[in-house]
Amino acid sequence: MLxxxxxxxxxxxxSSEELFHLIALSGxxxxxxxxxxxxxxxxxxxxxxxxxxxxxxxxxxxxxESFINIWxxxxxxxxxxxxxxxxxxxxxxxxxxxxxxxxxxxxxxxxDESMDDWASSDLGPLEKxxxxxxxxxxxxxxxxxxxxxxxxxxxxYFHGMAHxxxxxxxxxxxxxxxxxxxxxxxxxxxxxxxxxA
Amino acid sequence: MRYDNKKLAxxxxxxxxxxxxxxxxxxxxxxxxxxxxxxxQTFNWxxxxxxxxxxxxxxxxxxxxxxxxxxxxLFNRKLTQNNNWWxxxxxxSTALAASFATLLVIQAPQDMDDETPAAIAxxxxxxxEAGWLLNxxxxxxxxxxxxxxxxxxxxxxxxxxxxxxxxxADKSKPISLGLLPQQGFKIVKVPVxxxxxxASGLLAVSLEPVGGSPTGxxxxxxxxxxxxxxx
Numbered sequence: 008m009l010x011x012x013x014x015x016x017x018x019x020x021x022s023s024e025e026l027f028h029l030i031a032l033s034g035x036x037x038x039x040x041x042x043x044x045x046x047x048x049x050x051x052x053x054x055x056x057x058x059x060x061x062x063x064x065x066x067x068x069x070x071x072e073s074f075i076n077i078w079x080x081x082x083x084x085x086x087x088x089x090x091x092x093x094x095x096x097x098x099x100x101x102x103x104x105x106x107x108x109x110x111x112x113x114x115x116x117x118x119d120e121s122m123d124d125w126a127s128s129d130l131g132p133l134e135k136x137x138x139x140x141x142x143x144x145x146x147x148x149x150x151x152x153x154x155x156x157x158x159x160x161x162x163x164y165f166h167g168m169a170h171x172x173x174x175x176x177x178x179x180x181x182x183x184x185x186x187x188x189x190x191x192x193x194x195x196x197x198x199x200x201x202x203x204a
Numbered sequence: 205m206r207y208d209n210k211k212l213a214x215x216x217x218x219x220x221x222x223x224x225x226x227x228x229x230x231x232x233x234x235x236x237x238x239x240x241x242x243x244x245q246t247f248n249w250x251x252x253x254x255x256x257x258x259x260x261x262x263x264x265x266x267x268x269x270x271x272x273x274x275x276x277x278l279f280n281r282k283l284t285q286n287n288n289w290w291x292x293x294x295x296x297s298t299a300l301a302a303s304f305a306t307l308l309v310i311q312a313p314q315d316m317d318d319e320t321p322a323a324i325a326x327x328x329x330x331x332x333e334a335g336w337l338l339n340x341x342x343x344x345x346x347x348x349x350x351x352x353x354x355x356x357x358x359x360x361x362x363x364x365x366x367x368x369x370x371x372x373a374d375k376s377k378p379i380s381l382g383l384l385p386q387q388g389f390k391i392v393k394v395p396v397x398x399x400x401x402x403a404s405g406l407l408a409v410s411l412e413p414v415g416g417s418p419t420g421x422x423x424x425x426x427x428x429x430x431x432x433x434x435x
Contacts, residue, residue, distance in 0.1 A: 038279065042271070042275075045271060045274070049265075049266055049270070049271070050263035050264060050265045050266070051258070051259070051261075051263045052258075053263070053264050053265070053266040053270075054261040054262050054263045054264045055258045055261050057261075057264055058261045066266075067266055067267065067269075067270050070266055070270055071270050071273050071274055071277075074270075074274045075274055075277055075278060078274075078278055088244075088248055088251075089248060089251050089252055090252060092255070092259075093251055093252050093255045096255040096258045097251065097255065100255075100258070104223070121261075133260040134260070135262070136259070136260055136261055136262040136263070137259045137260055138259055139256065139259055141253075141256050142256040142257075142259035142260060145253060145256040145257065146260060160222065161257070163222050163223045163224050164222055164223060164254065164257045165257070165261075167223045168223070168224070169223070169224050169225070169226035170224050173224070181330070188219065188222070188224055189215060189219075189433075190433075192215070192218040192219070192222065193214075193215075195253075196214065196218070196253075199253055
């Protein structure tokens with residue numbers, strides 16, 4: 008079923024169908040497909056690692072270990088559960104959080120500028136990076152949330168902050184944080200499903 | 205699957221994927237969802253949508269040495285055998301988390317209940333360990349029921365009872381709403397005079413002797429809290 012000529016333009020297109028072909032071949036031990044998968048996705052995933060770890064050396068370590076993991080588990084990938092990019096993002100994000108937890112607390116720096124982007128009423132700068140239409144829809148729905156609510160969700164997603172840490176970081180009572188997160192997530196879902204929140 | 209469980213699944217799956225569930229709560233969720241194949245669809249929905257956040261981060265090219273290291277580690281074992289054995293432990297934890305999603309079984313959507321809940325509450329500890337899901341159904345202005353569902357994440361205490369209290373917003377005395385089940389579910393009828401207080405009051409669960417508080421007021425520690433939220 009694989010269309011080789013389409014694989015050659017992989018790095019420009021990155022359609023999920025093509026990523027699926029690449030991961031399926033990687034699962035069968037095809038090194039070239041694995042390299043194409045790396046070339047197609049590593050920059051985006053490295054951007055995520057950098058955002059989470061805020062240190063280039065650690066972000067590279069996370070990326071490297073994630074891809075080794077991806078190679079070993081490619082045959083376990085199930086397209087009906089998650090898109091390839093979702094599956095790989097989960098692996099990379101978990102790896103980053105492993106490294107983040109191993110760091111001394113004082114060196115866990117947060118890129119405040121990017122978090123300010125989430126608190127801003129203009130999510131335009133964030134939209135610039137998005138490549139998928141679904142992500143634009145998500146941003147659109149995020150923009151309907153209150154700025155601090157949005158920031159709390161982003162802090163949790165990008166920095167692995169649990170309720171307690173969010174309460175400390177945003178100087179809010181724990182109950183307030185829990186409510187923000189819960190309502191925020193509920194609104195996001197309603198919005199994404201096209202129902203008024 | 206009942207509508208109430210759908211709401212609970214939604215909230216827990218969303219918070220798990222987002223990352224606000226930590227430590228014991230996270231591990232309990234992982235246990236819980238392994239038993240709940242009917243939650244797979246909700247879980248997958250949140251995974252596929254939440255991770256779109258990663259797409260808002262600009263792409264940055266990693267240095268060439270990353271790919272070289274990957275290649276040498278995977279395809280040229282001689283170069284790597286010296287000092288990387290310990291890292292396999294770190295891979296394992298990540299791999300487990302990732303493959304966990306793939307273990308789930310997709311099920312067809314189940315019938316939803318006709319009765320929609322008026323409000324729901326999740327009773328949880330300060331550490332966000334969920335104990336019960338409460339699902340309030342308004343049949344009429346004077347007939348309100350709460351279905352209380354004990355969650356797999358509840359830390360069972362066989363030598364005690366958990367008693368549910370409404371703490372009215374005007375700070376008057378707590379009103380007992382009865383004992384909570386430690387397994388399965390239970391229907392609690394809300395007394396008519398308490399119905400108007402439900403929306404604004406807080407819910408608290410105290411640890412009591414078997415049979416409930418002997419005094420009619422909470423006597424033990426308040427372990428779980430929550431608040432009714434309109435759906």
